[in-house]
Amino acid sequence: MRNNINKPKIPSPGITSAFITAQRRHSEETRVLGLIHRFTELLPHKPTVKEVCEHLVRVMIEETDFENCSVVLRAANSAYYGFCGKVTTVSRAVVAIGFHEVQNICLCALLMQHFHSEAVNQKEQMQLWQHSFATGGLARSIAQLRPWIQTEESYVLGLLHDLGRMVLMFYFLDDYHQIHKLATESSVSFYVAEERHGMPHTLIGKWLAIKWHLPTVYQIVMEYHHVPLSAPQSQKEVSLIYLADVLAYAEDIANQPNQDYVNECCDQLYISKDEWQYLGEKAIAIRNESVNMWNMLKPA
Numbered sequence: 001m002r003n004n005i006n007k008p009k010i011p012s013p014g015i016t017s018a019f020i021t022a023q024r025r026h027s028e029e030t031r032v033l034g035l036i037h038r039f040t041e042l043l044p045h046k047p048t049v050k051e052v053c054e055h056l057v058r059v060m061i062e063e064t065d066f067e068n069c070s071v072v073l074r075a076a077n078s079a080y081y082g083f084c085g086k087v088t089t090v091s092r093a094v095v096a097i098g099f100h101e102v103q104n105i106c107l108c109a110l111l112m113q114h115f116h117s118e119a120v121n122q123k124e125q126m127q128l129w130q131h132s133f134a135t136g137g138l139a140r141s142i143a144q145l146r147p148w149i150q151t152e153e154s155y156v157l158g159l160l161h162d163l164g165r166m167v168l169m170f171y172f173l174d175d176y177h178q179i180h181k182l183a184t185e186s187s188v189s190f191y192v193a194e195e196r197h198g199m200p201h202t203l204i205g206k207w208l209a210i211k212w213h214l215p216t217v218y219q220i221v222m223e224y225h226h227v228p229l230s231a232p233q234s235q236k237e238v239s240l241i242y243l244a245d246v247l248a249y250a251e252d253i254a255n256q257p258n259q260d261y262v263n264e265c266c267d268q269l270y271i272s273k274d275e276w277q278y279l280g281e282k283a284i285a286i287r288n289e290s291v292n293m294w295n296m297l298k299p300a
């Protein structure tokens, strides 16, 4: 009996693994908060989108200089841009494919570096990234039809619209799995399951946009891109991203479950039936481009 009293208590395997899971989750949350804090510190009080991109690129270059330069060179030399082997420096890449393209590649590479994990289902992360690239590309295509919409900002708005889902997928994996299970068992969309679970990606995205001091339009787009008619302001940008999001997913643009939203958003941007048809055809090519973009930038 005496020996038993002095023996240290060994926790059961269940308790140990729960403790490790809690610890891991805590360190993941600390990591994402640290990352946000670092970006926030680097940003001026009210930066423009260009400044935000430049700061993000600077953080990326500081952290992994060689890797990120190689990402730009690899991208510029890929079949996607058609400069096979001719671009040897980043400044040449700027001349060859343009500053905005280099900036977008850096932004995509930066985000993929931080929103990537071996622990997450590879197909699901690939689908999320390809969808983000396609939404960015389609937002830019719609903006090109309307000279009063800023083309490059449209791309970044589209690229970042589902940032909240990336946070969910890569930093709150347990919740992500629970939402997945809930969506499958209840036969509801992933977004509805997120709301029932209490963690909609729209609110996480808005919270991150505020923490990163992104302009208000980013906060609004992230929060309202699934309910565009409820946006309190920036209706044109929200409509733009709603339509780009629909086009990026849709196989058949003529049969949309939320056709009222589509019609209303098309009206906001004066998009005619013929233009919508044209964008539907364009979407096929852009979805293919987004596959190439993923293949070009995916972490080795």
Ligand SMILES: [Fe+2]
Pocket: 161, 162, 201, 225, 226
């Ligand atoms: Fe979304």
